[in-house]
Amino acid sequence: MPLTGLSSARLVPPGMNGRLWMQMKDAFNDDPKARLHACVRDNDMSALRNLVPLCGTVDLELNYCDPDFGSALQVAVLCDNMTAAGILLDAGANPWASNGFTEPQTSAIETAIQTGNRDMFTRMCEKTVLGDSKIPQQVHRALLNRTTIHGQTAMVEDVLGWADGWSEAVLENALGDAVSGWHVEVVRLLLARFRYSPLCINLSLCRAADFKSDLLSLPRAECNGLDYVNQQELIGCLIGAGADPNSNAEGLNIVIEAATWADLVGALKALLDKGADPNGRGPAGETALHHLGSPVHVKKGPKRCLHETGIRLLLQHGASVTIQDELGNTPLHFAAFGSNMHIFSLYTTGLPVDSPHNDALKSIKNNSGETLLHWAAAGKKIDILRFLLLSGADVNAANDNGWTPLMCAVAPSTATETSVPSYYKALQAVRIILDHGADPLACTAEGWTPLHCLSLYLDDGDGNNNELADLAKEFITRGIPVDARATMLAVSTNSGRKSLRVPNREVGIWGSRVVEHLQPNSNKSPATTKDRTPLHWAMFHGAAGLARVLLANGADVNAVDERNCRPADLINTSPLLQTHPDIRARLTRILVDATNSSVEYSQKQQQAT
Incomplete structure (x- = not known):
């Protein structure tokens, strides 16, 4: 026997979404x-009227919520059935009854x-808010909160008219909700009706230039083209209001x-068009062009890309490519390290027109004397390296x-360069620099030689990495000592300091x-060890192939560092090799x-004598 209130026709009610x-x-x-839900679904108002008086007396609750569709009143809203809504509201249905199964709860x-159903919204509010002086202020605040979050301008205006004496905090929250959702018309309404402090307006501008929030007030909601247009209008609206x-x-x-x-290129354009300084500084004195020298974030995931559109916008608005951060690095330094030849060439268009570009590219240095060639070499940017070398950059500048x-x-x-096959670009960059006359015997103030640096590449020594071994042999042939001593930045499980294998997003x-890590600005002693040979480094960092080359060329297996450790002592104590048994x-x-x-060689020598 069918349940009471179910229609046999089961036709789509007029006006309901198919x-x-x-x-x-x-x-x-x-x-x-x-059963009430079914009556509303089937537009069976006669059965609904007959069932409503039974609520609370049989196995039937007026505010019962279905896990998927909520209360019967919520089904009436979904079906846009004003008659059913009136019957349920007259019977005392609660418009705020939540199913509790969805997030956000509905x-x-x-x-x-x-859904923007203003008539249904007004009908429910008439039963719960309007004309009742006993309705607590928190209900009005809740209505204002929900209507601003959803960007329903007409409903916001209704709610504002139902009560007065809105507190500054409530109005600021409302503006923040509307801004975070990029609801420009609601923002215009609030700004026209109320006076906000300069701090509130400026904070709102910061939120407007960020990602749109979703209904849970979480950032980075999915957006479409119209959303980004609204964001640009919102930024203009707030700046027009004094931000x-x-x-x-x-x-x-x-x-x-x-x-x-x-994804926020629209916000960037709106800010620049409205007078934002393209050379505004960050915490380290850097500008936006410093950041855009390397790939930037895309959407909400880990994907990154070079932001050509943003770079062009900044340059068009007068951004400088030679402005220095607190360490003296220019945007050109970062572009040489992290971009490609196309983007680097775009950066060079921002050089002063009254000076030859080649001279500028050769002379630009940071506070530590590093040229653009240093940064291009560190970033393994082959095309940029060639370009700078052909422009006359000093290959042996220290x-x-x-x-x-x-x-x-x-x-x-970067971390990815320490494993196969990522280091091939490093080998290619080294070869280009050597071919242009680089001195292989140059040694750093820390005592590092090219052999020390080659030991930083993870290499299982299975014989497939012949290029790395060949380069090491070439350096040894050119006169680099296999047992040169240097200070190594170590990894300590207690200090938590990083080795040279740094995250890919850092320079x-x-x-x-290196100087900063050898002499950190703190009372803690640096995580370093002195007097380590390339063989020590190879054992610590897992450069098995390089270790073979060093030993074949006379490296001392018994050499000790300042802590009296031999190379063999580092194999099982290195935290970098814990996951590489x-x-x-x-x-x-x-x-x-x-x-x-x-030992065999020594024995043969003794026998021979």
Whole structure:
């Protein structure tokens, strides 16, 4: 026997969305508690009127919520059935009843707001708010909160008219909700009716230039083209209301924040068009062009890309490519390190027109004496390297702590360069620099040689990495000592300091940055160890192939560092090799074989004498 209130015709009620009907047509049929829902779904008002008086006396609740569709009143809203809504409201249905199963939680009144059904919203509010002086202020605040979050301008205006004496905090929250959702018309309404403090307006501008929030007030909601148009209009609206486009209201430069996300290019354009300084500074004195020298974030994931549109916008608005951060690095330094020839050429268009570009490219240095060639070499940017060398850059220029472009090319500057096959670009960069006359015997102030830097590349020594071994042999042939001593930046599980294998998003530890890590600005002692040979480094960093080359060319297996550690002592104590048991075993075998060979050689020598 069918449940009371179910229609046999099962036709789509007039005015109801067909897709919603298909989703709802088989719902409620097997749930006796959802008989009211079924009546509303089928537009059976006679059965609904007969069932409503039974609520609370049988297995039927007026505010029962279906897990998928909520209360019967919420179904009435979904079906846009004003008659059903009136019957339920007259019977005492609660517009705020929530199913509690969805996130965000929904209710009948929330659904009316979300769908923009002003008539249904007003009908429910008449029952719960209007004309009742006993309605607590928190209900009005809740209505204002929900209507602003959903950007329902007409409903916001209604709610504002139902009460007065709105507090400053409530109005600021409302403006913040509207701004975070990029609801420009609601923002215009609020700004026209109320006076906000300059701080509030400036904070609102910072939020407007950020990602749109979703209904949970979480940033980075999905957006379409119209959303980005609304964002640009919103920024213009707030600046027109007195917001300062150069304000650092949240401690961050608003232009830099917008520029470092490719998806916020519309916000960047709106800010620049409205007078924002394209050379605004960040915490380290950097500008947006410093950041855009490397790939920036795309959407909400880890993907990154070079932001050509943002770069062009900044240059068109007068951004400088030679302005220095607190370390003296220019945007050109960062572009040489992290971009490509196309983007680097775009940066060079910002050089002063009254000076030859070649001269400028050769003369630009940071506070530590690093040229653009140093940075291009560290970034392994082959085309930029060639361009700078052909422009006359000094291939043997040394910075303040003795780093030459060759050393910058050999040293891994990012984590991904330390593993196969990522270091091939480093080998290619080294070869180009050597072919242009680089001195292979140059040594840094820390005692590092190219052999020390080659030991930083993870290499299982299986014989497939012949290019790395060949380069090491060439350096040894040219006169680099296999047992040269140097200070190594170590990894300590207690200090938590990083090795040279730094995250890919950082510039890395090379050149003048090595000094910062050897002499940190704190009372803690640096995580370093002195007097380590390239063989020590190879054992610590897992460079098995290089270890073979060093041992074959006379490296001392018994050399001790300042802590009296031999190379063999580092194999099992290195935190970098904890997840590479195969390489640890291979390094041990290499040392055992080398030691046995040394013993056999000594025995033969003794027998010969």
